[in-house]
Amino acid sequence: MKTISEIKYQISQGKSWTDLRDEYLSRIEALDSKVRAFTPEGVYKDAKVYSETGELYGIPIAIKDNICEEGRLTTCCSRILDGFLPPYDATVVKRLKQAGAIILGKTNMDEFAFGSSCETSCYYPTHNPWDLERVPGGSSGGSAAAVSAGMVPVALGSDTGGSIRQPASLCGVVGLKPTYGRVSRYGLIAFASSLDQIGVFSRTVEDSARVLKVIAGFDDMDSTSAPVDVDDYLEYLDRSLKGLKVGIPKEYFGEGIDPEVRHFVNNVKVVLQDLGARCDQVSLPHTKYCVATYYIIATAEASSNLARFDGVQYGLRVEGRDLIDMYFRTRETGFGAEAKRRIILGTYVLSSGYYDAYYLRAQKVRALIKKDFDIVFRDYDVIMTPTSPTPAFRLGEKLDDPLAMYLSDVFTISANLSGLPAISVPCGLSCKKLPIGVQFIGKPFDEKTIFKVAYAYEQSTPWHQKEPVGIRDCIKQIDIEKD
Amino acid sequence: MDRFDKVDYLAKLIRIELTDQERDLFSKQLADILEYVNQLSEVDIEGVEPMYHAVALTNRFREDKVGPSMDQEKVLKNAPKKKDGFFVVPKVIEG
Numbered sequence: 174m175k176t177i178s179e180i181k182y183q184i185s186q187g188k189s190w191t192d193l194r195d196e197y198l199s200r201i202e203a204l205d206s207k208v209r210a211f212t213p214e215g216v217y218k219d220a221k222v223y224s225e226t227g228e229l230y231g232i233p234i235a236i237k238d239n240i241c242e243e244g245r246l247t248t249c250c251s252r253i254l255d256g257f258l259p260p261y262d263a264t265v266v267k268r269l270k271q272a273g274a275i276i277l278g279k280t281n282m283d284e285f286a287f288g289s290s291c292e293t294s295c296y297y298p299t300h301n302p303w304d305l306e307r308v309p310g311g312s313s314g315g316s317a318a319a320v321s322a323g324m325v326p327v328a329l330g331s332d333t334g335g336s337i338r339q340p341a342s343l344c345g346v347v348g349l350k351p352t353y354g355r356v357s358r359y360g361l362i363a364f365a366s367s368l369d370q371i372g373v374f375s376r377t378v379e380d381s382a383r384v385l386k387v388i389a390g391f392d393d394m395d396s397t398s399a400p401v402d403v404d405d406y407l408e409y410l411d412r413s414l415k416g417l418k419v420g421i422p423k424e425y426f427g428e429g430i431d432p433e434v435r436h437f438v439n440n441v442k443v444v445l446q447d448l449g450a451r452c453d454q455v456s457l458p459h460t461k462y463c464v465a466t467y468y469i470i471a472t473a474e475a476s477s478n479l480a481r482f483d484g485v486q487y488g489l490r491v492e493g494r495d496l497i498d499m500y501f502r503t504r505e506t507g508f509g510a511e512a513k514r515r516i517i518l519g520t521y522v523l524s525s526g527y528y529d530a531y532y533l534r535a536q537k538v539r540a541l542i543k544k545d546f547d548i549v550f551r552d553y554d555v556i557m558t559p560t561s562p563t564p565a566f567r568l569g570e571k572l573d574d575p576l577a578m579y580l581s582d583v584f585t586i587s588a589n590l591s592g593l594p595a596i597s598v599p600c601g602l603s604c605k606k607l608p609i610g611v612q613f614i615g616k617p618f619d620e621k622t623i624f625k626v627a628y629a630y631e632q633s634t635p636w637h638q639k640e641p642v643g644i645r646d647c648i649k650q651i652d653i654e655k656d
Numbered sequence: 657m658d659r660f661d662k663v664d665y666l667a668k669l670i671r672i673e674l675t676d677q678e679r680d681l682f683s684k685q686l687a688d689i690l691e692y693v694n695q696l697s698e699v700d701i702e703g704v705e706p707m708y709h710a711v712a713l714t715n716r717f718r719e720d721k722v723g724p725s726m727d728q729e730k731v732l733k734n735a736p737k738k739k740d741g742f743f744v745v746p747k748v749i750e751g
Contacts, residue, residue: 490736505673536706592710
């Protein structure tokens, strides 16, 4: 499984982008009937490059099914967007095309990114390449699994409460959620507008930095994109951690955390200390309220964003007796159970009589959660936590218990509520050979520091070189056929 | 609370027809979820300003200049029903 710089080297030695594309397409063909990382029409045999000079020239990349590319079916894995062919490119897609990347396909996801297991897709669940009986995490489970199985070297996802970092952790790859406002959301189909951010899946920290450099930066088309300079992230990777101050919040190691996760994340601390960093225990006292705060704010924003799906402008339409009946039938048929649940909850917390008790209160608690981070970041450069409380769970295990599913994002939600950049990096394998990830959270727009820590840790440990065992037999078969 | 009793009312507001099975399931699941989120009532929020966005951004206006726009055909391309450059919806006004 190759990194971007390895592919760039092959290109410099004369390999053509069409050969590269076909090589990845044949790997997808061999593996994806087991993994199901891509959507049914989401593998592009006709993918091409739009620039032969850019920084990602010839690099295959997959895109989550909620990011628009002109003329390519984009459905958020929901029936309500049946047949939707975007009339324009998302800004990230435009920038990838200008950089020469090959957009190879669309990846599976939880419907409208509502979920943590990739099981609520209207198509099929995605399977974890480390153990095909388990979930890849979610909601960007398809992107995580595609990178983990080597079907693409890098992929884009979106992260509203952990939807990049949690699946990255469960699939043993690197997952980056940039600072809110760092990457334009123009062309990302909205879930929760104050939380959503597009980010990167990759095998290495270096590749994450390479892709962020291309997609980051101010965009006129997104009023929440920030007019903040983009750093040359690669420049910062190979720097010493001497004197770096790492805060480890005690609230992230309490009840509900798997002992193996705790063990491996504690080991990260030892590695960072050996590299010259100072690690101290810190406190983020409002941590226990993150999930509740998130599920009020995220569902409120979602209920508002999903009002646009009404059978008039795009997607599915089910005819009815009159206009109102058409709305009812269209939305009943088009939305899955989790989407309905969230729209109901979001409408309730915004409704007159309940607004103050739920929505307004949650926005105030959100301010307190953010303040906890501000206080710690006065004295520390980076905060380190587990990414997910457990390794990958079994398919179906939490599907009937929404609250249990929500709690699998317990460690990732705070970075969205506070708008902070965060990255998950592989840091261990459980006794069942399931990946475990560590999360580094940084100050606003300080992606360069979390890259630096993540890179130093990665280069001192073997975890990023491990290959997923769940698809070993399929890969052996590919190798036999090649010979 | 065993059951959340506003599911029917909310489903009407959001224009989603629910099956009996969904109504039953959601009223139980939402009761659990609301019980969980109710823990926010114990937080002291006296004097705290609500935070609507993660990054402090005030309204930013761009220059009032005409730029390119999408042509009508493209905008209507995805419409389930269209006619003469319009979206078609079922009759709204009776009579």
